[in-house]
Amino acid sequence: MDVLDLSRWQFGITTVYHFLFVPLTIGLSVVVAGLQTAWYRTKKPEYLRLTKFWGRLFLINFAMGVVTGIVQEFQFGMNWSDYSRFVGDVFGAPLAMEGLVAFFLESTFLGLWIFGWDKLSPRLHLATIWLAAIGTSLSAYFILAANSWMQHPVGYRVVNGRAELTDIWAVLTNSTTLVTFPHVLFGAFLTAGAFVLGISAWFLLRGRDVAVFRTSARLALVVGLVAGIGASFSGHWQAQIMTEQQPMKMAAAEALWEDETSAGFSLFAIGDVENGRNHVNVQIPYGLSFLATNTFDGKVQGINDIQARYEAAYGPGDYRPVVGLAYWSFRLMIGFGGLSALLALAGLWLTRRGRLPSGRWCYRIAIAGIALPFVANSLGWIFTEMGRQPWTVFGLMSTASAVSPGVDVTEVAITLVGFTLVYAVLAFIEVRLLLKYIKLGAEERSEPESPVPALSY
């Protein structure tokens, strides 16, 4: 493995890991803010208990998102210095805005929320959690604007071998950003929904604090279903934009080798990358044309044809991403995300009008279902980033030319191993802490044993 491979592995591992925490932070912050709003309005003590219970889990998760986020900002410069030189003028702007607008907001007001229970008026205290929640979503917006520019560069010109910003509004209102942002947010709410549902199911299964956790389970089911529907619609728009802007990614996602009209949506294919064809391909007729163009007979470009076009446009080279990876990550993302939404739908039916299902398996499925959106989110990012290869900035800069020229293999190997080990240990600690705080439950506790209230550092 050379510096490029190791740097890519490091970016992949640290980013996917970071994004395990981010969607839960985004989704759960709004759930907690919503519960606290319910308590503020109704003064029902169970809402306060729920706010504190989910708030504790939210904070355990938030901490991991914060500390792994610092690495993200640093490694553009550390491992991708030529990328940073080339794009800094454009890419740095949304990144700096993310810090100034979003990070300050979420971290400052979260500090106020955690320690401000008895220092701020209830109204002001409620405002702090909402501001923190808004901060987390704003952060997603800016970083997605930066990422979308890599998928579909706009508002720039290339001067002296580097991209120069010419229109910040074009970057902030990039069509790719506008469809990706809702998709990521819906994904985040799907994640929070599955998380809250699964943990509530754990309590319901044990018959512990049933009334309260039935409430949070119902809330989670509604959030999950709405998010699931939202994610599928936004994903549909995203697919259309992707087909237009990055046809190779769409073609790889579908293992579609030749240009086709009335293309089918592939469910299962065994491909032959070498010869550019499929051995087996089970399809939903017209599905892909509809997904990609909104018409049943729309034309969708195929890998072999795009490869020929790109060679004509960008010079000789292999412009195909790893087709198998793009194909499976795309379908499994849809599969896992869709399954999570279906669980929410089934759950809403099973818990209608005050009911609770008696089968223990229902609750076990809900607990296992926590994993679904996490896997879907990760696959979504793997798809969108790997599907863009060999480009790091589509059409402008290849990944191979983006890596730091001055960093050697030993250095990257040290950091790759170092981050991976530390992250693995932290994952272990985080899960143990979450389990501990779940088991403690949402019962009102007097907290004299600990010198500091539980909801604090």
Add this chain to the structure above:
Amino acid sequence: MELTTIWFLLIAVLWTGYFVLEGFDFGVGILLPFLGRTPGERATVVKTIGPVWDGNEVWLLVAGGATFAAFPEWYATLFSGFYLPLFLILLALIVRGVALEYRNKSDSPKGWDRAFFWGSLGPALLWGVAFANIVRGVPLDAAHEYTGNLFTLLNPFALLGGVATLLLFTLHGAVFLALRTTGELRERATRAARTLAPLTVLVVLGFLVAARSGTVSWAAVAVAAAGMAVALVATLRGRDGWAFTGSALGIAAFVATLFTSMWPNVMPALDPANSLTVTNAASGPYTLTVMTWVAAICTPVVLGYQAWTYWVFRKRLTGAN
């Protein structure tokens, strides 16, 4: 004023904000095992920065992001050139952040407190090493690529810079703890500040005099000296607020000395022809204009609500809590 000058100043301001604010967080972490003798006291020590440390750390993220946006060449060269030291800083910040958040949620905070200590000490030292190297100049080639290795960065001058920031932040932390606590904790913090101050003044001034160049920087060195002197005298007289103002001023002047000495370089090279300057490292005028507007609108708002946070949590914490 030219846009590149404005951004040079703004980045100096962001680092100042970072070192003044996170400086005492680091100091608190370093002093924790020495000042907190019981679990209750240690909890109080940590609680002094509990509500604010995360917001303080954002200053670093914004300094990094602003450098990326305004001086991409500087960002690229600095971050790839100082690869391993930055990796160590990142690991330390990760461990420290998790320790701060999890110590009270775990069955025993002992291991976390050790992590908090090392996670504070590491960056407090390494930031000084990094900035000493930036000011002194590092080997860069014509493409602005760093050509040295880890050991190039660990020269005696840089290590002196590391000890200087370590002492400065520890003193700042002691003064901060004296301001934020009562009773025995406060007495111990005051004692620590008194003990640390003379050595800190000596090392910091020694480093700054060796690091500085140009006439303006003399003024900054003088302010740094005055700030630390105020911190010491005010500590002796029990005026905690003034002591904190003094040490904060000392840190601000420390950063000012380094930045005024660098100007107009942002990263001087050993061969001056290859130096990164505010001109050759900068983004285009359009980006700088946009970012100037964003900074002009957002920075006062951020300063406002962060100041309000400190106001909300202004009450001193007692040891037993």
